Amino acid sequence: MGSITKTMKVDKSSGKPVAKFRAYVRRQGFASKSKVCDTEREAKEWIRNNDADAVQEKAVSGTTLASVIEDFTSAPAMKGTKYWSASHLDFWIAHMGLMRIGEISRKDINAAKAKLQNKAAYRSVPGGSIATTAKVTPATVNRYLASLSSVLNYAMEHEIIDAHPMKGGKVKKLTEGTGRTRILTAKEEGELLEQADRSTWPMLGLFVRMCLTTAARRSEVLNLRWKDVNFDESVAILGKTKNGKARALPLVTSVRAALSEAQKVKPLKSDFVFFNPRDPSKVFNPDAAWKQCRIDAGLWADRDDPLDRVVLHTTRHTSVTKMLRGGANLAQAAVVSGHQTLAMLKRYEHLAAADAVAIAEQHLEGKG
Known part of the structure; x- marks a missing residue:
């Protein structure tokens, strides 16, 4: 940033007062410079040249x-x-x-x-x-x-940049929709698991149970490998998730027991837990089996609003909500679900009116 100050000095040879113009250039990250010029025009030209030099220097030495x-x-x-x-x-x-x-x-x-x-x-x-x-x-x-x-x-x-170009409303977020809001009832969970156990794909029951008890995403469960499963610690370690970071899936007792049985009959040429029977080196695609499971359970396109129907992500949504309703706080639920921030998890915190009434009765009624 440039500035100019005007001063009056006495010329030694003529003894008359003359104007001098000192030009300053100050830019964050660069050494300050100044020069005394005979005319204001000369001072302005000097500032322009130095600004151009600074921009060029920044372009050469700047970090991508x-x-x-x-x-x-x-x-x-x-x-x-x-x-x-x-x-x-x-x-x-x-x-x-x-x-x-x-x-x-x-x-x-x-x-x-x-x-x-x-x-x-x-x-x-x-x-x-x-x-x-x-x-x-x-x-x-x-x-x-x-x-x-x-x-x-x-x-x-780390002082790499001087200003954040997204702050102060400079880059606006988009208005988000409410997204999927369907939560499985206990009865619906039971019907899904019952039909999953009857599926022509023998691993569907285990697959659905893992989704319901880990709050994991479809891809995280499907791509699980036996080398990731730690029976002693009751966890499955995911090396890379959707967020690009590792996390652990908790293995509850029923899931751990089912995994133990499945391990006994796993193909020698596959390390995938949910392998494709026709090609054990690949993961199985559960779409057809999962659709039939919902049809048999009466949960296929059972509501008019597509966003209110049961999909596989409904299991994740249901799991997080159950944890919150059961008394877990957001931070505790995030440990299980793998959400990176509590702000992201808040979209799942939609207690029904009956839950709100029960909480108010317990904490705000003033009884006792």
Whole structure:
């Protein structure tokens, strides 16, 4: 940033007062400079030249977003940097990775956000994921923005950048929908498990039980390998989840016993717990078996609103809600479910009116 001050001095040869103009250039991250000029025009020209030199110097020596992300992912978590997903950061690297992080503007981020809104949503399948015809949801877009914001918070903390381009409403979040709200009742859970045990795929019962007792995502359970299962500690260690981080799935007694029985008959050529019988080296696709299970349980398209119907993610939603209703707090539920932040978990905390009444009766009635 440049400034000019005018001073009057006496010329030694003529003895007359003359004006002198001192130009200053101060830019954060650079040494301050100044020069005395004979005219204001000369001072302004000197400031412009020095500003241009500083911009060029910053462009040459500046750090790219990709290199900051590389350091960020290996750095200890701190306030403002805990939430991020590897797949989200891959998107930002692809779109802005070569840009100098200090030059990334609100305009750049909003342009990338517009592209993100047209990005195809992916669905997990055995062995990976496939693109669908649907676009990513507003909630997903906001998660991508949150990952980038964590990187920029890290850059601010380490004085890599002077200002956060997403703060102060400069990059607005999208309005999120309510999402799926279906929670299984105890009766519905029982019917699903009963029909799962009768499935033509003999592992469906174990698969559904694991989903209901671990609050895990479909892909996390399906891709489970025997080397991940620790019977002594009653956990299954997932090396990499949707968030790109490892976590442990708790194995309750009934699941642990079922896994023990399944291990006795596992194929020699497969390490997958839920292997494909026709090709044990691959994971089984449970879609057809899961659909038939819901049909037999009377839970296939049983409600008009598609967002209120039973899908596999309903088991995760149900598990988290049951923990909260059972007395677990958000932090405790997050340990089981693997949610990275409590803010993300709050969307599951939707107690029914009857629960609210019971809580009020217990804590606010003033009895006793």
